[in-house]
Amino acid sequence: MPLAPWKRGPLLAALALLLGLVTALHARIPNVGGFGSLVENLLPWCGAFVPVLLAGALWRRSASAVVALVLPVTVWLSLFGGLLTDRSHPGGDLTVVSHNVDAGNPDPTGTARELAASGAELIALEELTDQARGTYGKGLAQAYPYHVVRGTVGLWSKLPLSDTRPVNVVRGDVGPLARTKPAQSAAEAADGVRALRTTVATPHGPLAVYVVHLGSVRVMPRRGFWTDSRDFGARALAKAVAAERNKRVVLLGDLNGTTDDRAFHGLTSRLTSAQKTAGNGFGFTWPASFPIARIDQILVRGVRARSSWVLPETGSDHLPVAARIGW
Incomplete structure (x- = not known):
């Protein structure tokens, strides 16, 4: 005698419930080996399992599995459903762009030209090398008379800049990454500068701007999802923002993580994501050839x-991000 529909597919039903619980309770997942952080960086992709489980439920004619799928669908829509709509608004006073230009970018001249064509008042660049810095400066100089560079990050501006200083987001011992990844430039090797803070003189008053490239993350056989360097930088950056006296702040950069990642609670509790409040879609930026996560942020x-959007691909492995902000 064939099983009743409610008794078919118990494994599918269990997987559907597990998917819903993981999505809903991601913040409670222990961060052993960085697993909790990894799940949060890929959290939107939990929704991709729903059609797979639904197909299996329909094939097995499992009523219990179909009903169990209500949980992950409901949770996913409550978390990300709003990102499926266009949340942009007309207007704004200033356009900002941020781009990890990639130390191995084969065409920095073309990248600079494309970024200048955006017409943004501010362009933040990360992962600058000694060899390419002059090329970007030359390509942006005509449209952007003001610029500051500290280590591997820089800001090119149509508006005057002042009170520029580095922000220490690099700890002295970067752990196993020091043995697997060479310094990106002599400047980084010398003083480890991967973040700066400057003041932009806008017609509406001073604006504090942070440009940052947090430490890399790695999936390592014995350590799992290794985020120590990035997490140290995230905490240091959160302290700097908390101490910032200017009420108006824009943070631009490659955080090597999404704003769903628990490591950035200190930042996201003080700053708002431009993409989440004024974007259209998820705005994934990495890798450029097939983006699966938004690790490049405007906060x-x-x-x-x-409004917030992603610019077309350049020679980098990241996509540039842009936003229009207003007072």
């Missing part, structure tokens, strides 16, 4: 993001 405080 704001004291100003409002009116």
Whole structure:
């Protein structure tokens, strides 16, 4: 005698419930070996398992599995459903762009030209090398008369800059990464500068701008999802933002993690994601050839993001991000 529909597919039903619980309770997943952080960086992709499980449920004619899928669908829509709509608004006073240009970029001249064509008032670049820094400077100089560079990060601006200083987001011992990845430039090797803070003189008053490239993450056989360097930088950056006296702040950069990652709670509790409040879709940026995560961020405080979008691919392994902000 064939099983009743409610008794078919118990494994599918269990997997559906597990998917819903993981999505809903991701913050409670122990971060052993960085597993919790890894799940949070890929959290939107939990929704990709729903059609797979649904197909299996329909094939098995399992009523219990279909009903169990209500949980992950409901949770996913509550977390990410709003990102499926266009949240942008017209207007704004300032356009900002951020781009990890990639130390191995084969065409820095073309990348600089494409970024300048965006018309943004501010362009933040990360992963600058000694060899390519002059090329970017030359390509942006005509449209951006003001610029500052500290280590491997820089900001090119149409508006005057002042009070520029490095922000220490690099710990002295970077752990196993020091043995697997060479320094990106002599400047980084010398002083480890991967973040800066500057003041932009806008028609509406001073704006504090942070440009940052947090430490890399790695999936390592014995350590799991290794995030020590990045997490140290995230905590240091959160302290700097907390101490920032200017009420208006824009943070631009490659955080090597999504804003769903628990490591950035200190930042996301003080700053708002331009993409989440004024974007259209998820705005994935990495890897450029097939983006699966948004690790390049524009975060704001004291100003409002009116629109947020991803720019076309350059010679980098990251996609540039842009936002229009207003007072």
